[in-house]
Amino acid sequence: MAAIFQGAGAAAALSSSPSNSIDSKKFLFSPRRPYSGMKGASFVVVRSDGRASLDLNPKGRRAQQLIANAVATKAGSSAASSSSKPGHELLLFEALQEGLEEEMERDPCVCVMGEDVGHYGGSYKVTKGLATKFGDLRVLDTPIAENSFTGMGIGAAMTGLRPVVEGMNMGFLLLAFNQISNNCGMLHYTSGGQFTIPIVIRGPGGVGRQLGAEHSQRLESYFQSIPGIQMVACSTPYNAKGLMKAAIRSENPVILFEHVLLYNLKERIPDEEYICNLEEAEMVRPGEHVTILTYSRMRYHVMQAAKTLVNKGYDPEVIDIRSLKPFDLYTIGNSVKKTHRVLIVEECMRTGGIGASLTAAITENFHDYLDAPVMCLSSQDVPTPYAGTLEEWTVVQPAQIVTAVEQLCQ
Amino acid sequence: MALSRLNCFSSRSANLLKTLSSAISLRRPISTDTTPIIVETSVPFTSHQCEAPSRSVETNPKELLTFFRDMALMRRMEIAADSLYKAKLIRGFCHLYDGQEAVAVGMEAAITKKDCIITAYRDHCTFVARGGTLLEVFAELMGRQAGCSRGKGGSMHFYKKDSNFYGGHGIVGAQVPLGCGLAFAQKYSKDENVSFALYGDGAANQGQLFEALNISALWDLPAILVCENNHYGMGTAEWRAAKSPAYYKRGDYVPGLKVDGMDALAVKQACKFAKEHALKNGPIILEMDTYRYHGHSMSDPGSTYRTRDEISGVRQERDPIERIRKLILSHDLATEKDLKDIEKEVRKEVDDAIAQAKLFVDT
Numbered sequence: 001m002a003a004i005f006q007g008a009g010a011a012a013a014l015s016s017s018p019s020n021s022i023d024s025k026k027f028l029f030s031p032r033r034p035y036s037g038m039k040g041a042s043f044v045v046v047r048s049d050g051r052a053s054l055d056l057n058p059k060g061r062r063a064q065q066l067i068a069n070a071v072a073t074k075a076g077s078s079a080a081s082s083s084s085k086p087g088h089e090l091l092l093f094e095a096l097q098e099g100l101e102e103e104m105e106r107d108p109c110v111c112v113m114g115e116d117v118g119h120y121g122g123s124y125k126v127t128k129g130l131a132t133k134f135g136d137l138r139v140l141d142t143p144i145a146e147n148s149f150t151g152m153g154i155g156a157a158m159t160g161l162r163p164v165v166e167g168m169n170m171g172f173l174l175l176a177f178n179q180i181s182n183n184c185g186m187l188h189y190t191s192g193g194q195f196t197i198p199i200v201i202r203g204p205g206g207v208g209r210q211l212g213a214e215h216s217q218r219l220e221s222y223f224q225s226i227p228g229i230q231m232v233a234c235s236t237p238y239n240a241k242g243l244m245k246a247a248i249r250s251e252n253p254v255i256l257f258e259h260v261l262l263y264n265l266k267e268r269i270p271d272e273e274y275i276c277n278l279e280e281a282e283m284v285r286p287g288e289h290v291t292i293l294t295y296s297r298m299r300y301h302v303m304q305a306a307k308t309l310v311n312k313g314y315d316p317e318v319i320d321i322r323s324l325k326p327f328d329l330y331t332i333g334n335s336v337k338k339t340h341r342v343l344i345v346e347e348c349m350r351t352g353g354i355g356a357s358l359t360a361a362i363t364e365n366f367h368d369y370l371d372a373p374v375m376c377l378s379s380q381d382v383p384t385p386y387a388g389t390l391e392e393w394t395v396v397q398p399a400q401i402v403t404a405v406e407q408l409c410q
Numbered sequence: 411m412a413l414s415r416l417n418c419f420s421s422r423s424a425n426l427l428k429t430l431s432s433a434i435s436l437r438r439p440i441s442t443d444t445t446p447i448i449v450e451t452s453v454p455f456t457s458h459q460c461e462a463p464s465r466s467v468e469t470n471p472k473e474l475l476t477f478f479r480d481m482a483l484m485r486r487m488e489i490a491a492d493s494l495y496k497a498k499l500i501r502g503f504c505h506l507y508d509g510q511e512a513v514a515v516g517m518e519a520a521i522t523k524k525d526c527i528i529t530a531y532r533d534h535c536t537f538v539a540r541g542g543t544l545l546e547v548f549a550e551l552m553g554r555q556a557g558c559s560r561g562k563g564g565s566m567h568f569y570k571k572d573s574n575f576y577g578g579h580g581i582v583g584a585q586v587p588l589g590c591g592l593a594f595a596q597k598y599s600k601d602e603n604v605s606f607a608l609y610g611d612g613a614a615n616q617g618q619l620f621e622a623l624n625i626s627a628l629w630d631l632p633a634i635l636v637c638e639n640n641h642y643g644m645g646t647a648e649w650r651a652a653k654s655p656a657y658y659k660r661g662d663y664v665p666g667l668k669v670d671g672m673d674a675l676a677v678k679q680a681c682k683f684a685k686e687h688a689l690k691n692g693p694i695i696l697e698m699d700t701y702r703y704h705g706h707s708m709s710d711p712g713s714t715y716r717t718r719d720e721i722s723g724v725r726q727e728r729d730p731i732e733r734i735r736k737l738i739l740s741h742d743l744a745t746e747k748d749l750k751d752i753e754k755e756v757r758k759e760v761d762d763a764i765a766q767a768k769l770f771v772d773t
Binding site: 116123208383387388390 | 501502559561563565582583613618646650651715772
């Protein structure tokens, strides 16, 4: 049985810092890089021997360059971090699959369980081909029994196995809420630190195209209160692969939120191995006038609005927060200190969503730096309607984002 | 009947008399004919913890004709939904019932509208069997206000309160505890009705089903759990998902019956039996051995996990509509032309409903 190992850097940072109220002046997370506009994604690599290293100066290891954010950034930014290799193009679901496959090759303890993940190849093809390659014991087709198979995954994780549990749609995981909350989140605490639960729970969520109320849920708002879990949301093929790998390597239970509408995004990603920091936000577009915080699908609505805003003479700074729990208040704080205005654009409902928590966190920590109250654009507090026109109205649209920025910058 | 007596005449006069008789309608019109006919089900019932009902089912021409018409209507409706989906007028999820019509139709024939039915997301035909109109179906599927859920529910959320049809549920298995709750309310108000909670072979492995069954048995609730076993939980065959795919036995202490779900008369007999049983002895499980021609939903081709031969084999040998057609023809209840006319009528009805639904403004 695999030894339980602690990723020293990440775990220490997590246990020592209370979630959302770090003093922005103190660096509590080890992989801090000075905010200078450099776009490199430095990361903590937790190696199989348990030592965490800040990977800036690799010696005696395969050279790992600082990989640039592959998303378009403002012209004139540092070019030092561009990758010299051309990389390869793929779709987001393929990036997830690549990350998963690499981790399964690397560590025999990694297994996948979920409905139709094996022979069928996954309802969104994320696990395609894995069953043929790794066999039925490592890629497990479960019956439709979320409550029980999530529980089994957690039990296996207690012994050191590293299951990746797929919810065919995140909404289905509500059936396993008891398991996720009480066992996945709290066992580490209630066992006095004896057990870690290195499980990854992943799946698509968010509002799709007329999938109906039950299949358009945003589980991040329900799960965010569960103590002991970590939540990340991917939005590009690049960060999808990176976050998948990091989540699997993490000793903590990580919930990886994918989005139904983003699976076919295409991007060129590096050939060489990389992971993304689970607790780090992504600078999408540096700017001066206003900080727009977003994640997952809304990132694209924000970027669409940003085009309009730039034409109107505004200079928005767009940050993809990626880490939903804990928030990367370091990156966010630095941005607030620069622009003094914050707009949050999210897909959660108005009540009790990620935006609500983020608003509170920013107000608590950076109140003195704000020139205007934090504005939060969220989905409406309604079950998502089936009819397309109604569905559109419940979700934040680019025009609303433009209006909000204009209001904020008066 | 009347025609067979004409066989002893010369063929020419027989033909003359035949045409004459159909003109004068010496036969009683089948649409109101309730002369009992006894038909044997295709296979005997298999039972668990109870005695199986007889395989001789009483029916009549009117009922058989109604079966034919209703199933033809449902079949046409589902095929039309397929086209609408491909034309992008129906979006999101759409789970079609073609092949399984006998379950909806046979069940309805054994019960009243005071009995409750609840099912999962493959609910279009069950809704129609409960009295829902085609307009309500297509309007809902296309997201119009005239839909049964005012365009807000979609394919998986059809309901009809006045006929005690409780939906229409997207989360696999979640409807079974709801169904047992319906049975509790019926017992509480002592109204001598039963509740049918339908689920699939995929949902049969849900824990909440067994939890709900336990309580129903403890409290003697008039709950009938009906497993529509079409042998595939989306892409996973039943033998790969269930250690014991004998779903009618899975109730353990709860009696069960295995039924040929492609035989509307067998379904009717089983549901009649189950209703009597549930009112006296508490919950019972019915396993309907059925088959879906389409994939799990419109996004599933339905051919990666089963062979086309299997699908066409079932269609040739067990199709529910064909069975009733053969029954009608062999008993001389109608001519081939009559039945073809019905199918044409039904097709027109469906097309008209779609056209009407399209007129409504998109919600």
